[in-house]
Amino acid sequence: MTSTGRVHIVGAGLAGLAAAVRLTAKGHDIALYEASQHAGGRCRSYLDAELGCRLDNGNHLLLAGNTSALAYVERIGALDTFERPAEAEIPFIDIVSSERWALRPNQGAMPWWLLSPARRVPGTRPRDYLEVLKLRRASAKATVTEVLDPGSPLFRRLWQPLAVAALNTAAAAASARLFGRILAETLGRGGAACRALLPREGLSESLIDPALELLRRGGADIRFGARLRGLVFTNGRLTDLSFEAGAVTLGPTDSVILAVPAGAAARLVPGLTVPDDHAPIINGHFRCAAPADAPAFAGIVGGTAEWVFRKREVVSVTVSAADRLVDLPGEVLREVLWRDVALAYGIPRDPLPPARIVKERRATFRATPAQLERRPASATRWNNLHLAGDYVDTDLPATIEGAIRSGFAAADRVLRRLGPAPAMTSSAAMPVRLTPETIEDRQRALP
Ligand SMILES: Cc1cc2nc3c(=O)[nH]c(=O)nc-3n(C[C@H](O)[C@H](O)[C@H](O)COP(=O)(O)OP(=O)(O)OC[C@H]3O[C@@H](n4cnc5c(N)ncnc54)[C@H](O)[C@@H]3O)c2cc1C
Secondary structure, eight states: OOTHHHHHHOSSSHHHHHHHHHHHHOEEEEEOOOOOOOOOOEEEEEEEETTTEEEEEEOOEEEOHHHHHHHHHHHOGGGGEEEESSSSOOEEETTTOOOOEEOOOSSSSOOGGGGGGGTTTTTOOOOGGGGGGGGGOOOTBBHHHHOOEEEEEEEEIHHHHHHHHHHHHHHTTTTTTHHHHHHHHHGGGGGGOOOEESSSSSSOOOOOOHHHHHHTTOOOOOSSSSSEEEEETTTEEEEEEEETTEEOOOOOTOOOEOOSOOHHHHHTTTTOOOOOOHHHEEEEEHHHHHHOOOEEEEEEEEOOOEEEEESSSOEEEESOOOOTTSSSSSHHHHHHHHHHHHHHHOSSSOOOOOOOEEEEEEEEEEHHHHHHOOOOOOOOOSSTTEOOTTTOOOSSSSSHHHHHHHHHHHHHHHHHHHHHSSSSSSSGGGGOOEEEHHHHHHHOOOO
């Protein structure tokens, strides 16, 4: 143990891993506890024995404008595990009209791409896009459809698909401000920030396994099958972590970062208010090869499936805020979603390939104005207990970027409280310096 104490991180999802990676980089002594037998939480890959291939639990789209995620990926040395298209391009396929187009914002923040019909949504004019500026001034209670015209072609073909995917909430219920915030961090910063980062193999290979490897090299004590059952507070301090296998008593300078999902945190921390309404996401994974000219991913307009991803061994589709579908039987969803894939790719509907339908009933909290008010800060009333997780108030929706940013923020709180660790223990712990400027430079320079 170092003289700055041990940092105990509970939960090895992206929030917990990000906190651990940042603290290890600063030479701190880390213990990471995870209830299940694997890391990654809601963002991971696994072997589907029936389909005979590895699947991601859900299709995740990361953009270069996700600066915290990018810093994390660089820190864990995983940038090369991602496909990084040279240009920002978000393809769409309207399966009703058979139209295809791609949103192609230019690299810089000055949006001259709006002047080019080939770069914007068909049937829209440059000035239609100005409506989005109203999101910035939206009241905290406003929903996306109260601010943007839901009857416009631009809404149906762009704002709605983006809002539902990013917020996992129907546009009529989703916070306008939050949508504005993510657009400001991506589209608002130009094409360099909209370039997709697509894991070549899977989520675990790109975001989870390299982090575990880095942490192990840095000497972190990682324990799987360690479910935290209770927290013991004595004299205004967190003093013990109570696991199934026994208690861990904290040293006087030890800190705890609780990086478990919202519901688990609320059960553990007295008086904690958290978002309590969650929305489902459905993924359909089809064991087949996509046509050679299919884009790596595309938005589907006019169907049930919302996004289609061409992966190494499967074609995968995603439906967010899938309340209307989540109780339908798997066989029905398989047919409906495959029909959309066949229309999008222009391939026959028969035979229907072997498929896995994954319903995540509580995928993320619903990003409504009312739920956002329930997001807690990272700080708690105990100065050695900090919260991390996609539900913590980061001003971002429940996403990879939000989870990682919350983990970094909790780690920074610990660092401010403890100061630097006495000495770096291994070369694996050498920090990579990523200032906002270098992150932006990186986005532009991504090879
Ligand atoms: C199907 C699906 C699709 C998604 N698509 C996208 C997308 O396209 N883009 C995007 O950015 N985001 C997407 N997300 C959201 C993203 O995956 C999450 O926001 C993020 O992974 C949350 O990370 P986290 O660390 O906050 O929580 P989690 O991943 O839930 O991690 C928490 C960890 O804590 C552990 N734990 C729980 N209780 C205890 C306990 N008592 N003791 C010890 N450990 C415990 C859990 O096992 C888990 O490993 C998607 C999510 C899902 C489910």
